Amino acid sequence: MSLPTPVYPDPPPGYEPVFPQSGFNAYAGPIFRRSDGDHFLFTVQLQHLNGGGALHGGMAMGIADVVMGRTVRLTIQPAKAATISLNCDFIAGAKLGDQVIGRAQITRRTRTIVFISAQLTVADKPILTATGIWKIVDQGDGDSTAS
Numbered sequence: 191m192s193l194p195t196p197v198y199p200d201p202p203p204g205y206e207p208v209f210p211q212s213g214f215n216a217y218a219g220p221i222f223r224r225s226d227g228d229h230f231l232f233t234v235q236l237q238h239l240n241g242g243g244a245l246h247g248g249m250a251m252g253i254a255d256v257v258m259g260r261t262v263r264l265t266i267q268p269a270k271a272a273t274i275s276l277n278c279d280f281i282a283g284a285k286l287g288d289q290v291i292g293r294a295q296i297t298r299r300t301r302t303i304v305f306i307s308a309q310l311t312v313a314d315k316p317i318l319t320a321t322g323i324w325k326i327v328d329q330g331d332g333d334s335t336a337s
Contacts, residue, residue: 205231208260218249221256221292227264230257230292234284245284245317250310254278254320257292258306262324265296271304271324282317290317302326 198211198220205222208230209215218238222231232253240246255276262271284290294308303325310318 202231208256218252218256221253223260227261228293230260232290232292234286234288234290236286239286243285245288245290247280250280250284250290250318251276251278251320253290253292253310254308254318255322257310258294258308258320258322259324261294261296261308262304262306265299266304266326269326270328271326273322274325275323276320277322278318278320280318282312282315284312284317288312297321 198207198216201207201220201222204225206225207219208221208223209219211219220232223229224231230253234245238245238249255273258276259271259273289312291311292308293311294306296304296306298305303323306322306324308320308322309316310320
């Protein structure tokens with residue numbers, strides 16, 4: 191069975207796409223960010239399902255990584271950061287057509303490390319919680335802190 195070509199709808203009013211529609215992102219999205227940065231929006235499509243007809247756990251983790259990574263990036267810009275740790279707990283499933291909302295909160299920041307937590311919900315019910323650590327690898331002034 192081959193996957194259909196992903197359908198990328200226009201962003202809902204007040205949202206913008208998180209990344210371009212190419213390569214892996216063409217199948218992992220679309221993920222939209224609300225313009226005020228409050229949350230991210232993702233609708234479960236056929237290519238996101240596991241064999242049991244639910245949102246694939248790896249896809250849910252991927253959404254959490256995007257939500258947390260973009261939140262870190264927006265907070266530290268123009269610096270850049272990379273995921274060094276991502277821990278996820280699965281609470282419930284999501285099915286085809288469900289709208290998943292992702293919210294993240296930075297819990298601590300040092301000069302080179304950002305600690306963050308996130309939650310994915312469907313209809314205000316949590317489906318995944320996550321914590322992560324991001325390493326600031328470029329301070330945005332050309333001074334790389336990566337080792």
